[in-house]
Amino acid sequence: MDWTIAAFLAADAVQNGTIYALLALALVLVFAVTRVILVPIGELLVFAPLTYVFFLPSGISGLPLQGVIPGTAWLSAGMLAVWAALDRAAPRRAGVLLGGALAVLGLAWWGAHGVPLWLGWILAVLIVFPIGPASYRLFFEPAKNASVLTYLIIAVGLHFAYQGLGLVFFGPEQYRLPAILPGQTPIGSVPINNQAFLVYGFALFCMLGLYGFFTRSLYGKALRACAVNRLGARLLGISPAQAGYVSFGIATLIACVAGMLLAPLIQPAYFQGFLLGLKGFVAGILGGLISYPLAVIGAIVVGGLEAWASFQASAFKDAIVFALLLPILFWRSLRSPEVEEEE
Amino acid sequence: MKRALIGLLALGMGLSLAQQAPLKIGVVVSATGPAASLGIPERNTLVILEEQVNRRGGVAGRPVQFIIIDDASDTTQAVRATRKLIQEDGVLAIIGTTTTPASLGMIDPAAEAGIPVISLAANLEIVAPVDEKRRWIFKTPQTEQQMSTPIVQDMKANGVKTAAYIGFNDAYGEGWAKAFEAAAKEAGITVVASERFARTDTSVTGQILRILSRNPDAVLIGGSGTAPVLPQRTLKERGYKGLIYQTHGVANPDFLRVGGDNVIGTRLPAGPILVFDQLPSSFPNKNVAQSYVQQYEAKYGIGSYSTFGGHAYDAWAILRPALERALKKEQTSNLAAFRKVLRDEIEATKGVVGTHGIFTMSPTDHLGLKFQEAAVMVEVVKGESGKLEWKLVRTFR
Numbered sequence: 001m002d003w004t005i006a007a008f009l010a011a012d013a014v015q016n017g018t019i020y021a022l023l024a025l026a027l028v029l030v031f032a033v034t035r036v037i038l039v040p041i042g043e044l045l046v047f048a049p050l051t052y053v054f055f056l057p058s059g060i061s062g063l064p065l066q067g068v069i070p071g072t073a074w075l076s077a078g079m080l081a082v083w084a085a086l087d088r089a090a091p092r093r094a095g096v097l098l099g100g101a102l103a104v105l106g107l108a109w110w111g112a113h114g115v116p117l118w119l120g121w122i123l124a125v126l127i128v129f130p131i132g133p134a135s136y137r138l139f140f141e142p143a144k145n146a147s148v149l150t151y152l153i154i155a156v157g158l159h160f161a162y163q164g165l166g167l168v169f170f171g172p173e174q175y176r177l178p179a180i181l182p183g184q185t186p187i188g189s190v191p192i193n194n195q196a197f198l199v200y201g202f203a204l205f206c207m208l209g210l211y212g213f214f215t216r217s218l219y220g221k222a223l224r225a226c227a228v229n230r231l232g233a234r235l236l237g238i239s240p241a242q243a244g245y246v247s248f249g250i251a252t253l254i255a256c257v258a259g260m261l262l263a264p265l266i267q268p269a270y271f272q273g274f275l276l277g278l279k280g281f282v283a284g285i286l287g288g289l290i291s292y293p294l295a296v297i298g299a300i301v302v303g304g305l306e307a308w309a310s311f312q313a314s315a316f317k318d319a320i321v322f323a324l325l326l327p328i329l330f331w332r333s334l335r336s337p338e339v340e341e342e343e
Numbered sequence: 344m345k346r347a348l349i350g351l352l353a354l355g356m357g358l359s360l361a362q363q364a365p366l367k368i369g370v371v372v373s374a375t376g377p378a379a380s381l382g383i384p385e386r387n388t389l390v391i392l393e394e395q396v397n398r399r400g401g402v403a404g405r406p407v408q409f410i411i412i413d414d415a416s417d418t419t420q421a422v423r424a425t426r427k428l429i430q431e432d433g434v435l436a437i438i439g440t441t442t443t444p445a446s447l448g449m450i451d452p453a454a455e456a457g458i459p460v461i462s463l464a465a466n467l468e469i470v471a472p473v474d475e476k477r478r479w480i481f482k483t484p485q486t487e488q489q490m491s492t493p494i495v496q497d498m499k500a501n502g503v504k505t506a507a508y509i510g511f512n513d514a515y516g517e518g519w520a521k522a523f524e525a526a527a528k529e530a531g532i533t534v535v536a537s538e539r540f541a542r543t544d545t546s547v548t549g550q551i552l553r554i555l556s557r558n559p560d561a562v563l564i565g566g567s568g569t570a571p572v573l574p575q576r577t578l579k580e581r582g583y584k585g586l587i588y589q590t591h592g593v594a595n596p597d598f599l600r601v602g603g604d605n606v607i608g609t610r611l612p613a614g615p616i617l618v619f620d621q622l623p624s625s626f627p628n629k630n631v632a633q634s635y636v637q638q639y640e641a642k643y644g645i646g647s648y649s650t651f652g653g654h655a656y657d658a659w660a661i662l663r664p665a666l667e668r669a670l671k672k673e674q675t676s677n678l679a680a681f682r683k684v685l686r687d688e689i690e691a692t693k694g695v696v697g698t699h700g701i702f703t704m705s706p707t708d709h710l711g712l713k714f715q716e717a718a719v720m721v722e723v724v725k726g727e728s729g730k731l732e733w734k735l736v737r738t739f740r
Contacts, residue, residue, distance in 0.1 A: 005552050005556060008548060008552050009548065009549060009552065011548075012546055012548035012549065015546070016545070016546055019545075062600035062601075062603075167376070167377070171379070171380075172376070172377045172378070172379055172380060172568070173380060173568055173569045173597040173601070174568075174569040174570065174572070174597075174601050175601065176602075176603055184580070191580070262545075265545075266545040266546070266573075267569065267572060267573060267601055269569070269570075271377075271542070271543055272543050272545060274543070275541075275543045275544075275545075276545065306546075306549075307546075307548065307549050308549070309549070310540075310546075310547065310548070310549025310550050311549035311550070311552055314512075314538040314539045314540060314549065314550045314553070315512055315538075315539040317539075317541075317549075318541060
């Protein structure tokens, strides 16, 4: 391995690491506030760009999809409708939710009948976004005060359900999406895809944004209070349920936008989300699923290790990355206090 | 007049009797799940064939009934479907299934019951070595070994001295690695790198850098579906100028759709049916392939055919004459004995011209294809209309 190769691998490590960092941030956020390990975050990440495919003119996507409403829109609208039915005791909220469900279908119909690329881009994010908070309302909220294990079981179940639905909605093959910024820019001797800069920019924006949100805004402080002590936060008038929606919402938004920005670089398919999410999880574990900065460092470590392994021993690449979990978990289990604050 | 009426009545009764006892053939395909893009054309083909054969009076005067079961690309479901077809439906033979792992799983129940199976999956291990169990198993698609030979021959013709391989880290990629490395060694081509990637990977930069650092004249990418676009795209982005080969696992329109300009110039071995309209008229299976594609497109639309449906067509092309011969020797009411006779007759298949080649089986060869007729070299080119197309480069006859 010489310097050129090392530089190329480093660039690859940063690109992958950034995505893992975004997913790790989202996972840490959701876990800290709700104690849910959001396993299906990878599915949410690929749902958005795959939905976008339906809004592209067939000249770009290469598919005769004109006028077909993507399955994710039905899923999203359906979940909102069920949410409305569950909250029928509060007619105003139920009405808003039903309106949201109809709006999602309307947007999907509009998008499917041909819109400019940028508008289709936004529509895709808007359509997939409700799936996140709705998942919290339908599946996690009814299991209030359940153990972390119960939440994990629900999350894994959701992951399988969404992945199966993804296969039904989008078929087994991958898709090609147009880049917002085509072409490459050389940095030193390494050409970087321009689209990757958007991913970096978004990651930076997310980190600064989350930092500001948690330290400056009242809402962010309330979320942090929830993360530190749910019972105490409730005593002070902070609703843990609402905190759950907000954290799921932010996490879903991060995943959706990250997926949209990443898609032109990876040719998304229904099956790709899970491994991305899992590596984001490994990165989050490096920071104990508590610390945002450690999660980001963890993500860069995972990306770097992956790039190195794919060069040195490609057949064992994923095995090496996931084997990283073992020493980390061992170290954390030695360090972490015996009893957690709640339960 | 009366006599004629009675005659007609008798004829009608005879016909209805014949209709009461159709020849039942079991079919297992992956019409849903990850292998659906292969399984759907296979199922569609058999639907056409059933209709066609019955319209033309069936086999030896008896109608044929295909009992089609979807295994959802899952081995367990394929095995369960096999048992059901054997025990509940009492089928004479089974065609299927689409994927290699599921086909391997079907060997045991088929051998236990003593029923002939014609698999539609690629891997050589399904039919080789022909042992006590695999006596009952046949298949129609070309193996990796048969497709490696034309690749290596094409590489030699293009002056390739060193080659690299990057393939799936699963049974498909490993099978190709083994077959390609053996064929290359025999032909005097040095394989300088052998890398793996996963279908789910979002980056293969590391593997490609390793390949580029060894500077090979050609790279073979061993994957199927649309995932092999990624290494090819990375090679192009990193400025690789040598020849890029793919396997016949990418011979479907989705590969061109996802690959776009990045896959122009890709060379791959494929069943001759992929470029049936460009074959020289002396090519033995040109007409069969052409008529099959016309029938398929007449029912499912222009441009809807893929090479995979051809494997199902070939399975029936082998089974049908074998059934006819077996019906002369044994009653179908004696199920176990009939299946045994049918197995012997399939093994005695000689010179059956299918869409993918000419099948001549033997007790040691349950595929019966020779690569000269079963593979042609194809290149991806940009057509005049700006659309990507498959172009025949050379045949090996």
